[in-house]
Amino acid sequence: MKSYAVPIIAGEFKGKLVEIPAISTTRSSKAILRESLFNTLQFDLMGKPFVEVFAGSGSVALEAVSRGASRAWCMERNREVYEILRANVERIAPGRIVTVWGDSFEEFGRVYREVEDLGGKAYFYFDPPFSIREGMEEVYDRTLELLERIRPEACEMAIVEHMTTLDLPERIGALELMKKKRFGKSSLSYYRPVEPDAS
Incomplete structure (x- = not known):
């Protein structure tokens, strides 16, 4: 499988290269987007768990751990991409990131329970x-269903990378758009989670 490399921007692993598979279904989050x-x-991430739900190469989770996240989880369904993800983690941050091979929609519940068992609040x-081809239209609907399952006591923040042309809801379950x-x-x-006393 063809690949290219992007550097980790900052933190403990700054400058280390993350291998990115060059296939159409896997997009690396642009450096400018990751930096933003x-x-x-910022420092709110320090000591907090981080979950990258559709991980690809794991570039976002590796950046998070580099910047002080206590632990991370990465889910990826494509076997060849998963092997690249696993190699990246073993080379850069062994023992710090749990890699999960499987469909994110099916594996999310198990990973979420592991995060809950740790206690504290995580970043998701x-x-x-992107739903750019036939048969992918339901991807965002199914993603919103995952977001609806996140409870405030387990979540510091949930971030969604999506097509600019798509307007996501102001409120998803217990989460509100910040x-x-x-x-x-x-x-x-x-x-961010809605505070319990908010109405």
């Missing part, structure tokens, strides 16, 4: 495959 994401999270990053930032064809939407 972690500028938003969703970068579902801000949206555009990067050309891609955007990041940030969700």
